[in-house]
Structure formats: C-alpha cells, structure tokens
Amino acid sequence: xxxxxxxxxxxxxxxxxxxxWGVNVWWGSGCVTTVRRYCYATRAAARKxxxxxxxGKNGRVRVR
Numbered sequence: 001x002x003x004x005x006x007x008x009x010x011x012x013x014x015x016x017x018x019x020x021w022g023v024n025v026w027w028g029s030g031c032v033t034t035v036r037r038y039c040y041a042t043r044a045a046a047r048k049x050x051x052x053x054x055x056g057k058n059g060r061v062r063v064r
Contacts, residue, residue: 004032014046020061021046025053038063 002010010032014023020039023046027034038053038060040046045059053060 002026002030002032004035010035012047012049014043016043023047023049025049025051027051036063 004010004026010024010026012023014021016022017039020041021043022037022039025036025038026032034051036051038046038049038051039062040049040059041061042059048058049060050058055062
C-alpha cells in the first residue's frame, strides 16, 4: 500500500477527462511526498505515466 506523508492512500485513478485521460503520479515510495495529476492523449499512455514526464513526452498533453 502506498501512502502520502499524511498517511492517506494514494491511487493512480486513471479516468477520462473530456478528450484526455487523467492520472495521479507521485514522487517517493512507501511514503509519497509529491502527488500531481497529469493528462495524456491515450489511456495506454496514462497507464505508463511517470512524474518525470514533461508535456509532449510519452503522450503527456497538459497539467490538470
């Protein structure tokens, strides 16, 4: 189980957001310190999401 610094569980939460796919990405393992929501052009790209992805890299299209 992955949790943030406040002890709350962190989920990928991949879902359709208009014409893009949104997903939660984070930094850290065990105790997550940074959580962000990124948007990707396809669901497949969202499943492979990484906090290091920049806009235009690996299908990432924008920040939510």
